[in-house]
Amino acid sequence: MLYATTEQHEKLREKVRAFAEEKVKPLAFMLDQGNEFPKEIVKELGELGLMGIYFPKKYGGAGLDMISYAIAVEELSRVDAGVGVILSAHTSLGCNPIYDFGTEEQKLKYLVPMAKGEKLGAFGLTEENAGSDAGGTETVAVLQGDHYILNGNKIFITNGGEADTYIVFAVTTPGIGTRGISAFIVEKGWKGFEFGEHYDKLGIRSSETRELLFNDVRVPKENLLGKEGEGFKIAMQTLDGGRIGIASQALGIAQGAFEAALEYAKDREQFGMPIGAQQIIGFKLADMDTKVSASRLLVYKAAALKTAGERYGKEAAMAKMYASEAAIYVANEALQIHGGNGYLKGMEVERFYRDAKITTIYEGTNEIMRVVIAANLLGPISRTTKPQTKRAPGGTTGYRKKIIFKDGTPEEQVDALVAALEADGYDFTVGIPIDTPVGKAERLVSAGQGIGAKENMKLIEKVAKNVGAAISSSRPVAETLKYLPLDRYVGMSGQSFKGNLYIAAGISGAGQHLKGLKEASTIVAINNNPNAKIFKNADYGIVGDLQEILPLLAKRLDTGEKKPAPPMIKLKRKEPKQPKQIWQLYVCNGCGFEYNPGVGDMENDIVPGTKYEELPEEWTCPECGEEKTAFIEV
Ligand code: CAA
DSSP: OOOOOOHHHHHHHHHHHIIIIIIIIHHHHHHHHOOOOOHHHHHHHHHOTTTTOOOOOGGGGGOOOOHHHHHHHHHHHHTTTHHHHHHIIIIIIIIIIHHOOOOOHIIIIIIIITTTSOOOOEEOOOOOOBSSSSSOOEEEEEEEEEEEEEEEEEEEEETTTOEEEEEEEEESSSSSSGGEEHHHHHHOOOEEEEEEEOOOSSSSSSSEEEEEEEEEEEEEEGGGGGTTHHHHHHHHHHHHHHHHHHHHHHHHHHHHHHHHHHHHHHHHHHEEEEEESSHHHHHHHHHHHHHHHHHHHHHHHHHHHHHOOOOOHHHHHHHHHHHHHHHHHHHHHHHHHHHHGGSSTTOOOHHHHHHHHHHGSSOOHHHHHHHHHHHEEEEEEEGGEEEEEESSSSTTTTOOEEEEEEEEEEEEEHHHHHHHHHHHOOTTTEOOOOOOOOGGEEEEEEEOHHHSSGHHHHHHHHHHHHHHHEEEOOOOHHHSSSOOOGGGGTTTTTTTOSSEEEESHHHHHHHHGGGGGOOOOOOEEEESOTOOGGGGOOOOEEEEOOOHHHOOOOHHHHOSSSOOSOOOOOOOOOOOOOHHHHHHHETTTTTTOEOTTTTTBBGTBHHHHHHHHSOOOOBBBBOOOBGGGGGEEE
């Protein structure tokens, strides 16, 4: 089977390329620098019929095939990979699961406006503890009457915030692994469905990426996609197709970078000739073009197989893996050929170099692509030997008390908070300078975007002085608002707080931020949004307006000039006692072999946790072959 394109495919390429050159390319640098979502361009993609390119016309699509889709994503990514992924995530992750698994009503209600480009789609699978291990989903949906009640968070969601329709995966039957996960269609605007801050990314900065926050969101029963328990398969099958989109995006980046390098190599002269005429550059161009061509063949092969209704999961994984690694190689070489000029902001190759990296990460890392390819070759060999590890209970910051002071007036709530902190051993007559480095501070008062105008930082300083703490912030407060220097923001990419008391004021609790305070002995949250994730990760909390609570806290802790704090003694956090599983042991009457249910008998496919009574009747002693009935309880 040849994976050549037809005349119609090439006509489509011309059309998309013309649009990309005329409408997208001139804006690409500005969108990248501004971290800006191109609303107008997305609208025009809909008008061009590209937002539902491979769905039948009766569902609002253009009725074309998967190679047409690959060409559209490739041509857009050739000038702006952020725009490429907006189309890809919308089509293959947002629309496709509805097309494949939706009821006729769901298709008419949701797919039609999405395929026409009137509504944008997104896909919510990834969570803090469910990345490559997508089956680790912790978001839950509990059926209550006619609605599922959805609770949990999704991270790194492409089109998050901008999209209208979300495919969300949640556990409906706990304790049975991937078979307990279901898929739902969730609409933006439903009560309790909120978004985190737009991530500030290395590349594809014109695409929007946010956290999805679900707090008691009522999802009508009819928005269950497929059947209960089918969610994981829906996710996996959807990602098989999505990987063709990401492979096409990578191909487009590589094509764009290659063309820029070829042009530059013909134009730039050194040693009295164009640099392309020098063998070292000519060879680079030869390798780059070969990799681009090989990527294209793999991408179109996977696309053609999907159109033909044949199995294509392995081929999609191969295409994504190869094309993404080729994109990184080609973008790197393209920048190298440009020399110092390529290193400058505003140069296309500098952007391609940054944009390429994500393609080896999202919609399945290339490590997972190799798992998928190998599993297609060998079968899922690892499954039966995989003991399930149990994580400690608690959110991102580990186990926390989660006590919210709600009784009485705000003054009384502040009094209760201070009393609890004093009972935990905090002495508020001592303090540290407010500019103590974050990594060395025993206490921090930290501002989030809820702080509002810059002048309100004075309030943070005042509270910090009276708490005896240094000041810090979330990342946007330092980076975007520039209220504090960058070395004062706490988070995974910033400073880690290793001290005792962390007071988060107006911080919503994005996962990246929470990772920076995992080691805090005590976390206090003050926020006006009772659903803010920070409350699930704090020991104590007050739901209230910062303008009201912070002055009360400052006043309550105003003990005059603080004495210098003695060297820090790290306060121990209380962890819940894990009930220790004591297994009843059984000994073989024949040879003395001990059967421990906690260990199981993996050689004979008996997983850890299998009680003696649950052992199959035909099971025999692994040492001497005695029957199960020959075992006695010890
Ligand atoms: N199609 C249909 N069903 C599939 C399937 C597929 N491709 N792959 C697996 N399944 C089924 C299996 O048959 C199995 O079914 P049964 O329970 O009936 O036997 C079930 O799913 C579980 O399969 P595994 O045991 O193989 O699952 P696993 O837990 O070992 O995980 C994995 C397999 C391949 C590692 C998978 O977890 C995976 O693909 N991880 C990567 C996740 C990923 O790609 N995330 C990207 C997030 S989205 C994103 O990035 C979007 C964006 O920003 C643009």
